[in-house]
Amino acid sequence: MTRLTPDLIEGVPDDKIDLDSRLLKMTGKTVKGLAIEAAGLEEGDIDLTKFRVAVVPITSGLGVISGFSASVDAIVRRLGMESYVTSGTDVNGFAQAVEDDVDIIMMADDNKFVAYNTRTNCQTDNSFGTAMGYSVALKNAAGGLEGKDVLVIGAGFVGSWAVRILKDMGANVTVTDILVDKANALRDKYGVEVSTDIGSALPAHDYILNAAPVSFPGNLIRKGAVISTPGVPHYFDEEARMKAKAIIHDPLEIGTAVMAVNSAKYSSRGKE
Numbered sequence: 523m524t525r526l527t528p529d530l531i532e533g534v535p536d537d538k539i540d541l542d543s544r545l546l547k548m549t550g551k552t553v554k555g556l557a558i559e560a561a562g563l564e565e566g567d568i569d570l571t572k573f574r575v576a577v578v579p580i581t582s583g584l585g586v587i588s589g590f591s592a593s594v595d596a597i598v599r600r601l602g603m604e605s606y607v608t609s610g611t612d613v614n615g616f617a618q619a620v621e622d623d624v625d626i627i628m629m630a631d632d633n634k635f636v637a638y639n640t641r642t643n644c645q646t647d648n649s650f651g652t653a654m655g656y657s658v659a660l661k662n663a664a665g666g667l668e669g670k671d672v673l674v675i676g677a678g679f680v681g682s683w684a685v686r687i688l689k690d691m692g693a694n695v696t697v698t699d700i701l702v703d704k705a706n707a708l709r710d711k712y713g714v715e716v717s718t719d720i721g722s723a724l725p726a727h728d729y730i731l732n733a734a735p736v737s738f739p740g741n742l743i744r745k746g747a748v749i750s751t752p753g754v755p756h757y758f759d760e761e762a763r764m765k766a767k768a769i770i771h772d773p774l775e776i777g778t779a780v781m782a783v784n785s786a787k788y789s790s791r792g793k794e
């Protein structure tokens with residue numbers, strides 16, 4: 523999994539890229555709207571203002587990322603939830619959150635970023651949240667994916683989830699990965715196609731979910747392509763930006779919003 527850096531997320535707390543305006547243009551939905559759909563809910567099914575979230579900074583491994591907890595906190599507040607960053611880190615912070623009887627605890631070490639639901643003991647991780655959020659964004663931008671060819675680039679945590687999700691949405695999925703065994707494993711598991719040559723697969727697709735930490739030269743992008751691309755670092759050249767109908771990207775927000783709403787859904791299920 524690619525580790526974020528402070529410069530990649532410095533604009534998140536104040537929403538400097540105005541993500542909702544961009545998403546509304548490309549998908550017709552805001553972050554919140556996509557997260558609600560990604561959680562399998564309808565607007566009005568759940569009152570997110572009733573949920574209290576604690577974000578716990580984790581110092582293990584490579585340590586905290588400056589701005590990460592503040593970004594998660596801001597993303598969750600933008601959904602309408604109450605949220606704060608614990609003053610303590612790690613176990614201390616976790617204990618504070620439990621003592622404070624919050625509904626959801628969000629924390630990330632070098633390998634996993636989870637939303638833990640304290641009421642129903644369920645957890646949602648960022649790989650699922652990102653895959654679901656970017657698949658729903660692609661579906662909205664494409665006006666539905668039933669019977670449409672979709673190329674998934676990357677068979678890691680996010681790409682594997684995305685293959686399953688997009689297949690469930692009725693798409694004809696082709697997956698490609700530099701480690702062909704990983705792509706073949708998804709073919710065997712989900713009955714999807716594998717491409718071993720991204721140079722021919724990319725220009726052959728209108729719909730792309732890029733779950734790899736790479737970008738692609740514009741000469742490989744088909745005119746009018748819709749590219750849903752959570753991968754960081756993220757860069758598409760001028761030709762790609764001219765030719766693509768939409769390039770859907772953000773460094774953290776969509777995946778985190780889906781995690782939070784999906785976790786809250788478990789809570790409401792627990793409270794029924």
Ligand code: 2YC
Nearest residue numbers: 525526579580586587590630631635
């Ligand atoms: O600040 C902290 O609490 C750090 N322990 C957070 C480390 C996050 C590492 N993961 C990542 O940078 C990316 C995120 C988009 C989530 C998954 N990988």
